[in-house]
Amino acid sequence: MTKGKIVGLEGSFAVAEAVKMANADVIAAYPITPQTHIVERLSEMVAGGDLDAEFICVESEHTAMSACVGASAAGARVFTCTAGQGLELMHEVLYIPSSMRLPVVAVIANRALSAPLTVWCDHSDMMAVRDIGWIQMLAENNQQAFDLTLCAYRIAEDNEVLFPTMVHLDGFYLSHVIEDMVLPDDEEVAGFIPEYKHPFALDPAKPVSMGCYGPPFIYPETKRAQEVAFENTIPKILETWKEFGDAFGRHYAPVEKYKMEDARIALLTMGSCSETAMLAIDEMREERKEVGLIRLRLWRPFPFKEFREAIKNVEVLVVLDRCVSFGMGGPVCSEVKSALYDQRKKPNVVGFIGGLGGRDIPIEGFKYMILRALEKVKAIERGEEIEMEMIGIRE
Amino acid sequence: MEMEKEEEELFVPRLVTTEENFAPGHRACIGCGEALAVRHVCKALGKNAIIVNATGCIEIISSLLPQTSWRVPWIHTLFENAAAVMSGIESAYKARVRKGKIPDKGVKFVGFGGDGATSDIGLQALSGAMERGHNFLYCCFDNEAYMNTGIQRSSSTPYGAWTTTAPVGKKSIGQATWKKNMPEIAVAHKIPYVATACPSYPFDLMDKVKKGVEIEGPAYIHIFSPCPTGWRYPTNLTIEMGRLAVETGVFPLYEVVNGEYRLSFDFPDLKPVKEYMKEQRRFRHLTDDIIEKIQARVEKEYLKLREKAGVK
Ligand SMILES: Cc1ncc(C[n+]2csc(CCOP(=O)(O)OP(=O)(O)O)c2C)c(N)n1
Numbered sequence: 001m002t003k004g005k006i007v008g009l010e011g012s013f014a015v016a017e018a019v020k021m022a023n024a025d026v027i028a029a030y031p032i033t034p035q036t037h038i039v040e041r042l043s044e045m046v047a048g049g050d051l052d053a054e055f056i057c058v059e060s061e062h063t064a065m066s067a068c069v070g071a072s073a074a075g076a077r078v079f080t081c082t083a084g085q086g087l088e089l090m091h092e093v094l095y096i097p098s099s100m101r102l103p104v105v106a107v108i109a110n111r112a113l114s115a116p117l118t119v120w121c122d123h124s125d126m127m128a129v130r131d132i133g134w135i136q137m138l139a140e141n142n143q144q145a146f147d148l149t150l151c152a153y154r155i156a157e158d159n160e161v162l163f164p165t166m167v168h169l170d171g172f173y174l175s176h177v178i179e180d181m182v183l184p185d186d187e188e189v190a191g192f193i194p195e196y197k198h199p200f201a202l203d204p205a206k207p208v209s210m211g212c213y214g215p216p217f218i219y220p221e222t223k224r225a226q227e228v229a230f231e232n233t234i235p236k237i238l239e240t241w242k243e244f245g246d247a248f249g250r251h252y253a254p255v256e257k258y259k260m261e262d263a264r265i266a267l268l269t270m271g272s273c274s275e276t277a278m279l280a281i282d283e284m285r286e287e288r289k290e291v292g293l294i295r296l297r298l299w300r301p302f303p304f305k306e307f308r309e310a311i312k313n314v315e316v317l318v319v320l321d322r323c324v325s326f327g328m329g330g331p332v333c334s335e336v337k338s339a340l341y342d343q344r345k346k347p348n349v350v351g352f353i354g355g356l357g358g359r360d361i362p363i364e365g366f367k368y369m370i371l372r373a374l375e376k377v378k379a380i381e382r383g384e385e386i387e388m389e390m391i392g393i394r395e
Numbered sequence: 396m397e398m399e400k401e402e403e404e405l406f407v408p409r410l411v412t413t414e415e416n417f418a419p420g421h422r423a424c425i426g427c428g429e430a431l432a433v434r435h436v437c438k439a440l441g442k443n444a445i446i447v448n449a450t451g452c453i454e455i456i457s458s459l460l461p462q463t464s465w466r467v468p469w470i471h472t473l474f475e476n477a478a479a480v481m482s483g484i485e486s487a488y489k490a491r492v493r494k495g496k497i498p499d500k501g502v503k504f505v506g507f508g509g510d511g512a513t514s515d516i517g518l519q520a521l522s523g524a525m526e527r528g529h530n531f532l533y534c535c536f537d538n539e540a541y542m543n544t545g546i547q548r549s550s551s552t553p554y555g556a557w558t559t560t561a562p563v564g565k566k567s568i569g570q571a572t573w574k575k576n577m578p579e580i581a582v583a584h585k586i587p588y589v590a591t592a593c594p595s596y597p598f599d600l601m602d603k604v605k606k607g608v609e610i611e612g613p614a615y616i617h618i619f620s621p622c623p624t625g626w627r628y629p630t631n632l633t634i635e636m637g638r639l640a641v642e643t644g645v646f647p648l649y650e651v652v653n654g655e656y657r658l659s660f661d662f663p664d665l666k667p668v669k670e671y672m673k674e675q676r677r678f679r680h681l682t683d684d685i686i687e688k689i690q691a692r693v694e695k696e697y698l699k700l701r702e703k704a705g706v707k
């Protein structure tokens with residue numbers, strides 16, 4: 001069982017502690033609310049000599065990610081963090097480490113996208129990068145933000161993985177909130193995260209060409225290889241989380257279940273609002289509703305197997321999206337439906353969009369979605385079409 | 396005197412290494428000034444360098460999968476971020492040496508970009524890298540347009556030149572703006588070393604590359620790279636084009652070491668720009684009064700440069 005000590009830390013500082021304990025070599029980041037406390041804290045750590053890293057104080061997020069790509073290609077352990085607009089500015093560069101198999105670790109303090117300008121949380125930024133080939137996982141509290149950041153290094157840098165990895169924590173809800181958490185000691189962490197060694201890093205002693213030009217006779221094969229390798233990361237992710245659980249006593253799974261044993265109705269959430277959703281489930285259980293909660297911890301690669309397993313006895317699945325895919329509804333709901341489409345037995349799926357741009361979803365909001373979903377299912381059974389509903393909107 | 400000169404002619408080329416780190420067999424057009432310049436740069440760099448290449452002709456002609464022309468470690472990612480990737484590589488090296496993970500073998504870090512990658516889309520990333528003071532050399536291979544994508548204008552295209560996006564027409568003389576002075580922008584960053592060079596002057600070019608990588612801190616070399624395909628001149632005239640650009644003052648060769656200017660070659664009597672322009676069909680539509688306007692501008696700029704270099 002873990003030694004370590006209990007401390008009160010905000011999510012941003014928890015992430016910075018993880019990066020420090022992982023002993024990152026190069027950090028390149030650009031400030032943006034609500035990620036700023038992470039860069040500031042890391043700058044302090046480097047300035048104070050607590051973390052021996054090169055901190056590249058870059059002039060944009062495009063450069064932050066590009067510098068991480070270069071540093072990773074040169075064999076360094078790297079870190080960056082951003083949010084919202086910053087992740088969008090990185091967008092072009094994000095494809096490089098996933099295609100060139102460079103294990104960059106990035107933490108995203110989820111933020112809604114302009115316009116109108118906003119700094120508050122939703123999941124629009126992380127959804128916009130879902131098809132790029134980054135491993136994406138979400139934290140629900142500060143302890144998880146810390147744990148998952150450590151795990152991200154273990155996973156990404158495994159020579160059988162070598163894919164960049166993003167850890168998402170909801171902006172403000174976690175990044176700026178102080179919570180109790182267990183901080184393990186340095187040796188424990190050092191034992192968990194081995195020294196990073198990229199198998200073919202840039203080195204004049206062994207010249208390699210990286211990022212060559214791919215005409216049609218070879219490009220599709222590179223993408224096939226990438227997709228196969230990406231799918232194959234799931235066993236490594238499971239293995240890492242298992243070992244983490246054994247070492248530190250906190251256990252993670254791609255799909256996490258809460259009061260699902262006998263649930264006929266399941267709510268699916270991602271990120272920090274899941275803890276509020278649990279309270280809603282508790283209250284509804286008192287009213288004898290057979291409801292449970294499913295949280296997606298791993299968003300990419302999508303955990304098809306674990307997800308199907310989790311909902312196998314469910315009749316109604318209620319999906320919350322904190323993002324709009326304009327003209328299509330909610331991205332999570334769409335993906336969940338497609339994951340179920342060719343299953344013989346599948347639940348009715350009812351999607352809601354809520355919590356956009358930092359609008360809170362209270363306990364009542366989750367209860368509303370569940371009850372409303374039951375009504376909608378009746379409408380579906382009557383043969384009526386139902387629309388994706390945005391909750392908590394003043395019309 | 397006579398003897399010395401002869402010796403020079405005999406021996407200087409022989410002092411240049413026969414090692415080719417930019418291998419033959421690449422796919423550049425016949426007479427490509429850029430590929431020639433890259434070859435010279437690579438000779439001067441030697442084996443102990445890591446090259447970061449922006450998207451553009453050089454990357455395309457040298458790296459078609461599954462082949463490569465590079466005998467030194469080389470990485471390409473995107474069009475506008477070579478200096479940024481370089482920042483990461485150089486920082487990784489520094490951190491890993493300091494932490495005892497690798498021995499310090501004095502590796503050189505070198506960025507390559509075309510004029511588009513450098514003075515347009517990648518200017519911000521380069522400015523950031525120069526300002527932060529990374530220890531690297533950046534070489535801009537200036538062929539005065541986006542050649543890789545089919546001869547579109549850049550901010551480095553000279554006034555009056557035809558390109559596919561600055562076409563000549565009833566209402567257009569071609570490029571309507573004056574060439575951006577990228578070396579001066581580098582100088583404004585107060586970096587220790589800035590130079591201009593041209594593969595028509597290979598020994599000068601190689602000397603400058605050696606100085607650039609040896610100096611501690613950022614170094615920038617702007618290399619004039621004639622392009623027969625884009626400039627519309629016969630492929631056997633590439634060396635001639637470079638010489639004429641220098642001798643007419645269109646592209647003077649100089650160095651700025653810690654802010655001090657020095658002309659590498661001085662021409663008190665410049666050849667008329669017309670001599671440089673006449674073989675290039677990208678200029679063939681220009682009327683005499685426009686050529687005069689260009690002549691006047693070139694002379695004025697050249698005088699300013701001489702003044703900065705303290706030449707009377
Ligand atoms: C973001 C982005 N925009 C546009 C392009 C298309 N593009 C590739 S190379 C290039 C022009 C390169 O010009 P330059 O840097 O002068 O190099 P040259 O090919 O002339 O050597 C352009 C426009 C791209 N690859 N990426």
Ligand code: SF4
Pocket residue numbers: 422423424425426427428429430452456538542543621622623624625
């Ligand atoms: S287009 Fe010009 S620069 Fe590009 S390869 Fe051909 S000659 Fe060289």
Ligand SMILES: [Mg+2]
Pocket residue numbers: 509510511536537538539540541542
């Ligand atoms: Mg060009």
